[in-house]
Amino acid sequence: MGEAPAFVSDDLFGKVPNEIGVKVIGHQTATSVGDRTYVIGGTDDESSSTIGVWILDKSNKWTTPSVLGMLPKPAEGHSAVLVNEDRILVVIENNSSNNCFWFLEIDTPFVREQKQKLGGEVVAWSRGVLGDVGKPIVISGPSGVGKGTLISKLMKEFRSMFGFSVSHTTRGPREKEQDGVHYHFSERSIMEKAITDMKFLEFASVHGNLYGTSVEAVEVVADAGKRCILDIDVQGARSVRASPLEAIFIFVCPPSFEELEKRLRARGTETEEQVQKRLRNARTELDQGKSPGLFDHVLINDDLEGCYARLKELLGLDKDGISLHTTLPESVDLPRVHSISKCGQRVLINCGQELDASSNKTFVLDLSSLKGGALGRTRGLHVHVMKSSEAGTNGITMLL
Numbered sequence: 001m002g003e004a005p006a007f008v009s010d011d012l013f014g015k016v017p018n019e020i021g022v023k024v025i026g027h028q029t030a031t032s033v034g035d036r037t038y039v040i041g042g043t044d045d046e047s048s049s050t051i052g053v054w055i056l057d058k059s060n061k062w063t064t065p066s067v068l069g070m071l072p073k074p075a076e077g078h079s080a081v082l083v084n085e086d087r088i089l090v091v092i093e094n095n096s097s098n099n100c101f102w103f104l105e106i107d108t109p110f111v112r113e114q115k116q117k118l119g120g121e122v123v124a125w126s127r128g129v130l131g132d133v134g135k136p137i138v139i140s141g142p143s144g145v146g147k148g149t150l151i152s153k154l155m156k157e158f159r160s161m162f163g164f165s166v167s168h169t170t171r172g173p174r175e176k177e178q179d180g181v182h183y184h185f186s187e188r189s190i191m192e193k194a195i196t197d198m199k200f201l202e203f204a205s206v207h208g209n210l211y212g213t214s215v216e217a218v219e220v221v222a223d224a225g226k227r228c229i230l231d232i233d234v235q236g237a238r239s240v241r242a243s244p245l246e247a248i249f250i251f252v253c254p255p256s257f258e259e260l261e262k263r264l265r266a267r268g269t270e271t272e273e274q275v276q277k278r279l280r281n282a283r284t285e286l287d288q289g290k291s292p293g294l295f296d297h298v299l300i301n302d303d304l305e306g307c308y309a310r311l312k313e314l315l316g317l318d319k320d321g322i323s324l325h326t327t328l329p330e331s332v333d334l335p336r337v338h339s340i341s342k343c344g345q346r347v348l349i350n351c352g353q354e355l356d357a358s359s360n361k362t363f364v365l366d367l368s369s370l371k372g373g374a375l376g377r378t379r380g381l382h383v384h385v386m387k388s389s390e391a392g393t394n395g396i397t398m399l400l
């Protein structure tokens, strides 16, 4: 039954430090994947801010891989189990429910791509998050077409359902724009460094300034159980389309070029020179908006109320029983002592007390609909508690 769980091998302890020239301290697990063993845990330094990863290959050679993504904090203990040959689930003890499940990606498409780019061994961490939220919505269209106006209406009417992805930009704030609310207004050098550090899902040079969506900007919205809305240009939409983020892409068109110009001028936020630049770029964007396969929906923003009604309709928000819903994350109270095993697409985390079978509790973690991953979170984890009475003697019978 099931695949072999991660194992902890005593003879690996002590070998790690000698081979790689550092003293590894603390709890470690070893997970075999093909002819490699991934040793996770411990640190090479008591002040280290994360847990270590080392790889032992079949010729007994140790490698310290490049580790990407947001890193889990060091913990007194953890357990590990292989999921689908491409990632290892690491359950970190003594952590809150949305901080105890982590995935170490070892052979996902993202990791393979990074191995090619960086050369050498690469692994990437991604935090596992319980529950589902709807697909993010990408809204693009030329400057002044009314994207922001439509998004504001949606966020006002469905406040608890949507959250705005706050982009970074190097342009200066307009009157009434607040840092951290409308944009994260940034120095170019700081933004460029964050882009190099792979903190951005997409970025583009738009009307002479740098704009970008950080991975975190999208993830914090989903963490709050809300559906994310991105207001980005067509280049950005193209990058998101090519990324692992599954989204709905909407292109907003003006009823005519003259009307677009009128709106942009009437807004009064740009100098004449900037208006000219935005209008020149609008022609290209209107062309690119027709690129096959890029946008799922095109909306013509003629009459505002009519366009808003069509936007709600395509998002399924026009009916009485709203079809677009989010599922708020479940919560798990995981004790420090537990054992872990995998059975198909489910992982059983047994938190039983050996002397008191009646208090046995098994968490069943469903991995069948994982979404996302490094460099953001891995979502779509579902968990339920199986009591000892449901589980039979070994806590597994009911699942087979």
Ligand SMILES: Nc1ncnc2c1ncn2[C@@H]1O[C@H](COP(=O)(O)OP(=O)(O)OP(=O)(O)O)[C@@H](O)[C@H]1O
Residues within 6 Å of the ligand: 141, 142, 143, 144, 145, 146, 147, 148, 149, 150, 263, 264, 266, 267, 301, 302, 303, 304, 305, 307
């Ligand atoms: N359907 C409409 N009819 C008339 N005016 C509109 C309509 N929709 C939006 N506007 C007005 O057009 C101007 C531009 O709208 P908005 O700022 O929302 O555009 P945008 O697409 O977000 O632009 P940018 O990409 O530059 O941020 C605003 O003054 C807004 O009030």
Ligand SMILES: Nc1nc2c(ncn2[C@@H]2O[C@H](COP(=O)(O)O)[C@@H](O)[C@H]2O)c(=O)[nH]1
Residues within 6 Å of the ligand: 140, 141, 142, 143, 147, 167, 168, 171, 202, 203, 204, 206, 207, 211, 212, 213, 231, 232, 233, 234, 235, 236, 237
């Ligand atoms: N590629 C991205 N484009 C973005 C992002 N945030 C905003 N934008 C687009 O820039 C223009 C101009 O915006 P403005 O606020 O200066 O008028 C507009 O088309 C936005 O959609 C981003 O993160 N990435």
